[in-house]
Amino acid sequence: MSIQTEDVLKIAHLARLGLEQDRLAGYASDLSNIMGMVEQMNQTDTTGIEPMAHPLDQVQRLRSDRVTETDQRQVLQQNAPNTEDGLFLVPRVID
Amino acid sequence: MTMYNKSLKQLSTSLQNKDISSVELSQYFLERIKQYDGELNSVITLNEEAALQAAAQADKAIQAGDAGPLTGIPLLHKDIFCTEGLRTSCGSKMLDNFIAPYNATAVDKLSQAGTIMLGKTNMDEFAMGSSNETSFYGAVKNPWGLQTVPGGSSGGSAAAIAARLAPLASGTDTGGSIRQPAAFCGITGIKPTYGSVSRYGMIAFASSLDQAGAMAKSAEDAAYMLQAMSGFDEKDSTSVNRPVADLVSGLADSIKGLTIGLPKEFFSAELDDAVRSKVDEAIDAIKSAGAQVKEISLPNINLSVPAYYVVAPAECSANLSRFDGVRFGHRCDSPKDLEDLYTRSRGEGFGEEVKRRIMMGAYVLSTGYYDAYYKKAQQVRRLIQQDFVNAFKEVDIIASATAPSTAFTVGDRTDDPVSMYLSDIFTIGVNLAGLPGMSVPCGFVNEMPVGLQLIGNYYDESRLLNVAHQYQQLTDWHTRVPTGFEQE
Numbered sequence: 001m002s003i004q005t006e007d008v009l010k011i012a013h014l015a016r017l018g019l020e021q022d023r024l025a026g027y028a029s030d031l032s033n034i035m036g037m038v039e040q041m042n043q044t045d046t047t048g049i050e051p052m053a054h055p056l057d058q059v060q061r062l063r064s065d066r067v068t069e070t071d072q073r074q075v076l077q078q079n080a081p082n083t084e085d086g087l088f089l090v091p092r093v094i095d
Numbered sequence: 096m097t098m099y100n101k102s103l104k105q106l107s108t109s110l111q112n113k114d115i116s117s118v119e120l121s122q123y124f125l126e127r128i129k130q131y132d133g134e135l136n137s138v139i140t141l142n143e144e145a146a147l148q149a150a151a152q153a154d155k156a157i158q159a160g161d162a163g164p165l166t167g168i169p170l171l172h173k174d175i176f177c178t179e180g181l182r183t184s185c186g187s188k189m190l191d192n193f194i195a196p197y198n199a200t201a202v203d204k205l206s207q208a209g210t211i212m213l214g215k216t217n218m219d220e221f222a223m224g225s226s227n228e229t230s231f232y233g234a235v236k237n238p239w240g241l242q243t244v245p246g247g248s249s250g251g252s253a254a255a256i257a258a259r260l261a262p263l264a265s266g267t268d269t270g271g272s273i274r275q276p277a278a279f280c281g282i283t284g285i286k287p288t289y290g291s292v293s294r295y296g297m298i299a300f301a302s303s304l305d306q307a308g309a310m311a312k313s314a315e316d317a318a319y320m321l322q323a324m325s326g327f328d329e330k331d332s333t334s335v336n337r338p339v340a341d342l343v344s345g346l347a348d349s350i351k352g353l354t355i356g357l358p359k360e361f362f363s364a365e366l367d368d369a370v371r372s373k374v375d376e377a378i379d380a381i382k383s384a385g386a387q388v389k390e391i392s393l394p395n396i397n398l399s400v401p402a403y404y405v406v407a408p409a410e411c412s413a414n415l416s417r418f419d420g421v422r423f424g425h426r427c428d429s430p431k432d433l434e435d436l437y438t439r440s441r442g443e444g445f446g447e448e449v450k451r452r453i454m455m456g457a458y459v460l461s462t463g464y465y466d467a468y469y470k471k472a473q474q475v476r477r478l479i480q481q482d483f484v485n486a487f488k489e490v491d492i493i494a495s496a497t498a499p500s501t502a503f504t505v506g507d508r509t510d511d512p513v514s515m516y517l518s519d520i521f522t523i524g525v526n527l528a529g530l531p532g533m534s535v536p537c538g539f540v541n542e543m544p545v546g547l548q549l550i551g552n553y554y555d556e557s558r559l560l561n562v563a564h565q566y567q568q569l570t571d572w573h574t575r576v577p578t579g580f581e582q583e
Contacts, residue, residue: 008454015412015457016419016434017450018442030451031458033513038459038468040401041475051473052480054303054333055289055529056553061332075196081426088421091432 117167166209199296217251271522278546351385412456
């Protein structure tokens with residue numbers, strides 16, 4: 001699998017990841033090499049094998065629907081880059 | 096004996112006998128960190144003031160006769176564990192300014208057991224790396240050879256234990272990140288069965304693989320630490336709800352009659368000959384204690400690195416989407432719109448290896464590729480797990496080298512991600528299957544440590560630690576201290 005710089009730009013957009021222009025070719029080559037290694041998986045026939053999502057094949061644990069967390073907005077917002085009146089601020093989305 | 100080389104039990108006895116106070120012991124290791132860490136770079140943040148306060152509390156508990164085996168014992172936490180009020184960077188510029196608002200459960204449990212947190216250790220950025228060279232805070236050096244890497248991602252914890260900067264350190268292991276650095280630095284490290292230690296407050300990399308564990312000089316010390324960290328936690332949705340096994344009382348048991356499996360795929364061309372001969376000697380020592388060995392096969396294990404580099408990046412790309420410059424972490428200057436805020440904050444905050452893995456993950460999960468890569472990798476993952484399940488029908492423990500070589504030179508593999516990834520070929524399968532594994536020092540090649548990997552069946556940590564402890568009764572590799580760090 002050969003990954004081109006256009007593919008890198010597309011993936012980076014999907015991941016909302018800003019990349020330096022001069023690194024695009026490097027990422028394309030790295031990702032191509034990694035995908036080449038990954039494709040060794042195709043040596044093995046996995047028809048009919050149940051995909052394994054969890055190492056212990058556990059199911060999601062459920063809990064009763066009751067309030068367990070107290071309001072910690074102030075504490076949690078201490079790490080926020082920009083807040084006002086308890087809200088997280090971002091650039092204007094709707095003009 | 097020098098203070099820094101005392102076992103946990105010996106330190107605990109000294110504390111209980113009031114030969115030394117926890118405050119003095121903590122100061123002693125803080126001084127060692129200040130003296131030696133300049134060149135090692137194993138610690139990102141010191142916690143001096145709070146540590147000495149906690150040590151004073153521990154001394155009161157000891158005075159009151161209310162002390163357990165870990166009361167007053169200093170330790171370091173990998174900087175992936177949230178520590179309330181203290182910077183928790185995960186080795187990344189993204190979280191350089193992040194003060195955790197709460198403690199990870201593992202941190203809380205170890206504090207409740209009476210340990211004293213001296214600081215936070217360096218690591219590969221977001222635990223993505225096998226050499227500790229991807230840290231925003233710079234590479235960590237291996238105390239056995241300052242031109243070599245300590246391994247990763249828990250490289251700071253491993254280097255700190257090797258240089259005797261603390262008796263215990265926490266680590267996490269997603270594909271070998273406790274065991275491989277433990278091997279490279281000549282210390283003992285154990286990753287328990289997936290779900291044994293809570294992931295709450297442990298910054299997520301690949302959630303179906305991430306598992307915390309203990310790093311120490313010896314299996315005995317690691318057993319006490321792991322015992323205190325383990326246990327069900329309802330705050331972690333994948334925490335295993337079963338009683339914590341007693342990891343300590345079986346350490347002295349005889350290992351006579353145990354069967355040790357040697358996977359032929361792990362004793363292959365990838366394994367350095369000199370490393371292999373040290374592992375062979377270790378297996379002979381275990382045989383001399385009464386165990387028998389049997390060759391086994393893990394036919395699909397050669398696909399563990401390929402499957403891992405689909406599963407882990409896929410999970411990482413999802414987990415790291417939370418770093419968006421809005422609620423916490425790095426935010427770019429004067430974003431022109433929301434898209435620009437996300438893109439530049441993430442572009443500036445993440446380093447190169449993290450970006451590579453996010454992109455890998457986004458790629459394998461994108462429309463049209465999901466079945467070919469992600470589903471395929473999950474199928475291969477089951478084949479690998481089945482190989483282990485079948486092997487454990489015939490053997491009690493599996494043994495191999497932890498890594499194919501000793502520590503490599505700083506800078507050697509940074510330009511070639513695939514060669515870096517292959518340094519984990521013997522450890523990754525264990526994470527895919529969710530099994531417990533550990534690394535125990537078993538000798539030196541050209542004065543660099545070699546690690547013996549021991550793999551156990553699900554929830555069989557006590558047997559793993561028992562075999563490791565019995566091996567350490569026959570050998571003294573775990574007591575060796577690197578040149579230049581011996582001065583008291």
